[in-house]
Amino acid sequence: MARTKEFKEDQVLDKAIEIFWHKGYNGTSAQDLVMHLGLSRSSLYDTFGDKQKLFAQSLRRYQKNAQDQIIELFDKSENIKETLHDIFKQAVVESLDDRITKGCFMVNSSIELAMHDEEIAKIVKSNSQKMEEVFTNAVQKGQDLDQISKSNEAKVLARFIFNNYSGIRVLARTGERDKQVYDDIIKALFSVL
Amino acid sequence: MARTKEFKEDQVLDKAIEIFWHKGYNGTSAQDLVMHLGLSRSSLYDTFGDKQKLFAQSLRRYQKNAQDQIIELFDKSENIKETLHDIFKQAVVESLDDRITKGCFMVNSSIELAMHDEEIAKIVKSNSQKMEEVFTNAVQKGQDLDQISKSNEAKVLARFIFNNYSGIRVLARTGERDKQVYDDIIKALFSVL
């Protein structure tokens, strides 16, 4: 009856994530999308509706990937503190590796759009809540196992950790290339845990 | 000979800061500027050149104001730790007060433009350097006076503090309205100092 789809929606979304991440929402034009996604204007609009919907879908996919990755790390972790350290080390590697500094797609989107777009605001809020939950559970587990200091409540530490994570992502976006700056922040952070 | 200027450039810049801060660079149109600044298209372009120049000038003015304010606080401070606490408390008040959540103009601009605009990147970088310097000196002074823990070097703590400051400004921009979240972060932060 019908011709099958020639492209995988998820693969296109991954490319959309790339360009939106790099250039932001307002900085990415429809023409940019057509060129970078490798499909025609018509297919693009037929498949994803419009630019805003494509962006929201990209951000949701990014969110899911990032969350799943962190959740998995904590799940199979035997030492929460070490796992946390790995997560931050990874963020630093990405910040320094990235020839085109992209920071964090979620943080970037928060700042550019959360205030002016309800749907994006919802995604950002749900991300914050989920991350707070995941980090709180992890820290709690770490405290139960005497791997993390009990000087502060799990939720307090979770919010604190997440805040430093955001900060580091901003730093990356500004183009900071001095590894020592990141290491200093992490060193001080872990002196609380 | 000539008619005198009817508007003060600085006052116009303050209004430009407001709208750029709120809507970002790409989100602010020339029409927005004409309406919000209260002067005509022609005067605008005659005085400031173009949109990009006006933005850069606004950001520089914002930077100077923010820096001077913090420098003055540290200069007349008798207890650095308390002053630091005041600075963070103030950031929280602004985050919660602001009916239209604006976050930090410098952080917002970093994320939106630093990567794509050299001049903005320069401003952001000079701001980071100056802030690191100011915070390092303050922390050093606090350590000398036994007001701040010596468990970490002054520069390490300075970078750490600034990182949390950035994080909090991102949080504000996402529209977080729960004071407890901010207080938790600050509580954990100050357990290091």
Add this chain to the structure above:
DNA sequence: CAAATTCAGGAACGATTGTTCCGTATTTTA
């Protein structure tokens, strides 16, 4: 008064924006 300068207002610029639509080729399955 006269020259000089500054303003507002608005028309107009070409370029780019996001989006729609059409014609046609391609591929699938009944």
Add this chain to the structure above:
DNA sequence: TAAAATACGGAACAATCGTTCCTGAATTTG
């Protein structure tokens, strides 16, 4: 083979973008 669905390229849309320019009124100082 016929029908259905998909994808493509490109033309075209109105709207908005940043910017330039012109006119005329207002105000200042020589």
